Amino acid sequence: MVVQPSCILIKEQIMHRIVLGLLIGILVSLPVAGQAAMRVGVTVAPQVQFVERLAGPLVEVDPLVTPGKEPHNYEPTPRQMQQLAESTLYFAIGMPWEERWLPKIAGATPTLEIVHLDEGLEKIALPEHGHDAEHGHGHEAEEAHGHDHAGDHAKEHAEHHHESGELDPHLWTSPRLVMQMARTMAAALARKDPANAATYQANLDAFLKEVQALDDELTQLFAGKGGRFMVYHPAWGYFARDYGLTQVPIELDGKEPSAKELKNIIDEAKHAKVQLVFVQPQFSMKAAQIITRDIGAEVVPADPLAQDWLANMRAVAAAFKSALR
Known part of the structure; x- marks a missing residue:
């Protein structure tokens, strides 16, 4: 059977159109060459x-x-x-x-x-220095009423901890x-x-x-845990709010605690048997080092400004869990 030239021509034109259509589709889906980001x-x-x-x-x-x-x-x-x-x-x-x-x-x-x-x-206020013993929510009164320190106290601390009025900017x-x-x-x-x-x-x-x-992973990780973790700078308030925790800060508003405030923090850390104090590299660690020396705890990095946010959140969450008491 002899194939007519006209049939060959028609087939070539159809294939040409198909290939051209595919190329146009690919080019449309790509950024324009030379287009600046x-x-x-x-x-x-x-x-x-x-x-x-x-x-x-x-x-x-x-x-x-x-x-x-x-x-x-x-x-x-x-x-x-x-x-x-x-x-x-x-x-x-x-x-x-x-x-x-x-x-x-x-x-x-x-x-x-x-x-x-x-x-x-919905933002939350940054906490102020000032701990339970100064405001009628001390450990002794709590124990006299039979409260569980790891559970009820964390809730009371979150409710009664003084706020500075300045809103927490660490939304991420x-x-x-x-x-x-x-x-x-x-x-x-x-x-x-x-x-x-x-x-x-x-x-x-x-x-x-x-x-x-x-x-979902973090919700499950902290389900039913409660408790507190001690940080140098209060950058983890929203994390704590999401997962039922309380952060206990050392430094606030760029200011290290006074001698009296530092003593209160050390007393509270001893009572709570704090073993880890979380710090971030952007701040001086002088006060954190004093506290860890006095209570025999360890300084652990927890940087809220790490660029690999997903990996950092998982790593910090694991560290916080290990610190909960």
């Missing part, structure tokens, strides 16, 4: 992972508070201000210094959209709040880059599953 600014390093999980190579993320820097009284460098001037979005998280600097940043970079991730989130230590913030970030990214909105949504769905799995 959208530049995004964030406040602290854990936010870098959040944004990268949502946007991947579509963005370039610049954290203002770089590793080793103390985040509460930070001041952006001239180079960082230039980076912000070249950015499309800035995800603020509610650190105290942002109140001073965000108006300046907005004035200097009118095209930059600042997204306040803390808006609408709560997986539940991170999920809310991730939704806000994904919406902002899609608003600025609607061509990739489907990508941001798909990445958001995947990230939310990861964080929900982490939350």
